[in-house]
Structure formats: structure tokens, C-alpha cells
Amino acid sequence: MKSLLLGLFLVFTLGIDAWALDPNNDPNCDQVEGLPSKVVPKWVPQISWWGATSKDVKNAVCRGTQSLSDSEMEAYFNSKYPPAQAEASFAGIRLENENPAFVEVLRKLAQIPERKPGSICVWCRSPSEQKYYNVPTDCKSVICAAKAAFGEKEGLRMLYLMDRFGFNSSADIFKDSSPWKTKELDLAINSMQDMPSFMFPLDPNQKFTHYTRGTGQGRGNLEIIANASMEFYSGFDKLENDEVRTYTIVHEWGHNLGSDLKVDTSKEWLNLSGWVDKGGDWSLGKPKSVVSNYAKTNPSEDFAESVATYRYNPQLLLAANPEKYQFIKEVVFQGVEYLDGETCQEKNAYVNKIANMEREWPIPPTDLTYFKDCSSELFSMLSATATSPIDTCLQNTVVKDRLAQGMQYYSSLQNFEAVKKGVALYNWNKSAIGLKEEAALKTKNDLKEKFSETLTDSFAASCRRQMGLLSTLKGLIPSLDDRCQKISAYSYSDAKAFNDQFQDPYFMIRNREAYEAFVKKACLQMDRKVLNKCEATSEMKFYILKQLP
């Protein structure tokens, strides 16, 4: 039996080696439709618990050989965030002459977000647990403060993970977590650098924590290593080597990709392996189409395993299920492959090819529905204190749309619709296909105009409702402040047009507070004549528009 297993192992390894040496001439390989330049090995894949061994990970193509040094990371920050005039003070940290965007990177690591409806961070510590760092008063730059707060080496790496990948590794922010060690942070950075850069950040504030050290998490006899919420347990520390840990991080990242791309339980993905849902218990219709035993657990694990295997052992995925390989290639990796040193270049990603297309992009339409993804940014204009990130959002929307247009060139892809989703989701290189500066300004101004029209209409409706009610009481509430208080209270229900424009039925419920405060502010500025008429005139619009930055 042992010799049989050994024999099978040899056949298996030789099969991979032969294919890897010269796939095009290998008689064991077939051409596959949809994979013109690729070949599928005929050997029957032997699967184990994971989709790749530590040897596979070590030998995978296009991996960096060394960790980034401290000076390389500092150089990255210095070039990305030139000094500016921002000042900030939080969590015992005081910053001066810093770049505001860089300040926000540190803030995410050091300041527990407030709990408010609409933005609950379910994993965060309670604000009462806010830590105050003992940062020296002469330490006024972000880098210096991060080093003082989190450790000389760790602070720099935590900043890098946050900025480059959107991973928040701060144990001071998230519940049930312990600080990462320098080596572990380096490993996380290296693992994520194995993935194409366009994937980051998926979420600009993604939890990435080590569960409280010394407390394990288990299920029966199994010890949990990590989970898709990017929590890593003591089981992770006990893994045999860094290659297996790297594979684990990429596997968990695969869950996030599957979830954000909305594909790991999509009809297309389920059909590839014949997955059937029975009240949350999944049955696998085609057991030979998965890359590991762990992938047999459910479609999401199958997806995460396929992503990690695609990266570190692509031949196995190709042999197990060429259609799945194609799906991951198109939808997740957007055309980038890891079969050799050439296919893994990011220039092969569809979007980078689109960016290089020479074409005149049309100016985008200026209606709120088109910019529905910027609804919260538009609404942040209502509060004058907020620095409005509207420009970035408009830019992103236009870029996504243009990418979608550019994607028409790739309409022959097998999973075109899902690929488009990925294009829209990933934060692509915007410079080549973005809005030109003057067009961006015009778009913003036109949009502000449209936005103020809806504001004016809803203000007039609210005014009519309340003033109609009050007309019987004329003289009883003479003060302007009281009138405006009445008009603003529950005025959000008159602004439901925004729900339709932003295609979000709960939009006004969530933004009620900001909207009512804005209405009161604008109301107090209004001429009494305008207020008495309660009509959506250009005069009323003037007062509304004046309140917008």
C-alpha cells in the first residue's frame, strides 16, 4: 500500500514537472476552448487538505524574495504624502505640518470610531476603551507618532499595511486582539504583495488582527487557524512554516474577494462544482472539481481555496477544473496568471490594457442617479465642518463607468458580467482614464446645482407642511427660530426623492440628523418673504445653495 502511494506520488510529481517544463509539447495535455494559449494536463489531480504545499508556495512565480526595509517603507510614505499644513490631535497624539490624508491613515489605527446609527463597527472596541498614547511632544509627524505609539518597527509596518492594503492591524481598535509581532507584519506584507496591486484596498479599513494570544479557538477537535474576518488565532502561529502561513493569509483574503465581488455563492460559481444549498448545509455535486479536501466544506471555502491555489499552485486548479481556473483568472485576477514570469505581469490585467487605449472619453452625465455611489459624499456637503471627499468619489464613479465601457472590448470573456463587477470594485489606476481637471470641476458644479434643486423642492414641501399647520396659529409662534425648528423637525420625510435618486430606500432615514440640521441652518438664513410663500423659487434655491460649500 505504501509503495502504491509512493508510486502514485511519483507519477503525480513527474506529471507536474513534465508539464511545467514544456506544456505546449506535452502529449499529456489538451487544448481547451477558451484557453487558447493554455493547456490542461490530463493527469488526475491528487488533492490534500490544502490546495498548495509549502514547496508550491516557495516555488511559485513572481514572488518577492525580501521583505521591505524600514527605509524603503519610509521612502514610500515620503513620496506619497508630501508635507502639508494639516494639524490634528487625537488619542494623545499631536500632529503638525502633516499631509491630511496621511493623518487619516494613523487615525484609523489609533482612534476607535464613534458608534452611531448607520456606521456601527461591529468588531471595534467600545469608545470607552480608547487608549491614550504616550507620544513625546516633539514627535509631530505621522511616522514618528506611529513608531512611538505602536513600536519602532511595528508602527511603520502597521502604517504600511493600512495605507497600501487597507488592513487595520491595530489591537487597540479591535476587540479580542493582541498586537502583531514585527516578523508577522512582514509576513502579512509579503503575502499581500503576492497579489496584484489593483486588488487593494477592497475595504479601506479592513480588520486584520491576531486573536488574543494565549486563548485558542476551537471546534471539537479542530483548532481554528484563522477566519474570513481576517482574525488569526494561535493555531496560525503553530503552522509549520511561513509558506503555509502565507497560503492561509491569501486563503482568507480570497474570502473577502469572493464576498466583495459577490461571486462565491453566485449561480455561476455554484454550478462549476454543482453546489446545492440545503438550509445552510451544502452538498458538493462534483467532488473531483475541487482543489483540496478543505474546499469540500462549502462554496465559499471552495472559492477561497481556488483563489489561493490559483496563486500558488495554478496547475492543480487547471487540472481539477479548467472552467474554474478560467473563472478565477477572469473575475478575480482580471487576466493576470501565475504560470510563468511573463503572464504574472500586471500589464496583462484587462484594466491596464483599457487604460492604454487611445480614446476620447465622453463627459459624464450630471444626474444624481449616475452618481448614486457618491450619495454619502454629497450629503457630507450639508455639514460645513466635514471636509468633503466628493471629488475623489466623482472621479471614482467616472473611472468605473469608463472602465465598464472599455470592457466592451472584452465582451467575449466567458464570465464577462462578473468580470465587469470586478473591474468596478477594484481600485484601479485612475490617472490614465480619469476625468480631466476642468471637466471634473464642471461636473462637480453641475452636480451641486442638481443636488440643490432636490434640496429646494424638499425644503419647500416641508415648509408648506409645517407652515400650513401653523397658519391657523399665526401669531402664536412668531419667532423665526421656532418656525425653522418646526420646518426642520422631521423634514427628512419630505426629502424622500433622494431615496429614489440614490437608489437606496433607507437613505433619508440614515441621514436624517444631518439633513434636518442643514434645513434649519438654511431656513434661518432665509428672507421672511421667501419663508412665508413656501415655494420652490429660484430665490429659495439661492439660500439653499449658499449653505453648500
Added chain:
Amino acid sequence: MNNKFLLLLSAMLMAFQFNVWASDDKVVIDDLFQKLIPEKLKTFKIKTSTRAEVQKIWGKPDLTELSRDYYSLEGVKYPVEFTFDRSNRLSKIYYRFVDKNPPQFSSLTLLIGKNPVVDASKDPNSQGQFFLVKIPEKKLVLKFRNNKTKDLDTMVME
């Protein structure tokens, strides 16, 4: 007389408005709950609705296993499951959202509450891929995708 009438009227109007406002949050929460429940599930009541009533709306099940009826949705097998007790009364509904735009966590925070009971590790199949939020007063468990503003994946009513 006229002044008295006006004062009375004003008092009535104020009272009326106050009542509307005071119940506003509850209305919003009930409204959210109603919008969350898919149209074809709205009329069912656990422990009350019968198998025949369910089948009247959902039609013949795509798969039946003893006390359970399964249905396909949008070509996906079988994101909807009804469980019945011995007397064929509905005891549990499992519904997985397979449509393109399921409700998101951020749009349901009023319903869920400010400090939701979150259980990220109890789902035996997923190792925390999802997180569960329990709403005991509605006898509802919501399962969200892994991150903070993510889609609602599944709801279980029992």
C-alpha cells in the same frame, strides 16, 4: 371664544403631532422589518401557517425531504427552505438572498440596534465567513457577509 377655540385647536394639533413624532422610530423599525422580509414570505407565521398555505404561494417544492420543502431561486438550488412540525405547521424559514442587491448591514442598523449581538464564530460551516446578528423580539437571525457594511446573506425565522 375665538381665542379659546384657537388655543384648543393648537393644543389638539400639537398633541397630534407629538404622537406622530413619538411613534416615529417604531414606525421606521417596523417599516424596515417589513421591507426586509421578501414579498413571498410576508404572509407566513411561524407555528400558524400550514404546509398547504406555503405551497399555495410557493407552488410545488423543487425538492422535499420529510418535513422540509426546498425551492430554487433564480436558478440557484435551493436557497429557500421551509421546515414543518408534525402537524405540518411551519416551524422554520431559511432564506438566502440570491438577488443582486440584498439589504446591507448599514441600511439595517436601526432594526439591529446600536450594539448588535454578533456571533462571528458559531457557524459550523463557515469559520466566521459570516457574522450572525440575533433579533430576539422578531425571532429572527440575520447572517451577514464578513465585513462591516456587507450584504445580508441569509435570514432564519423560527
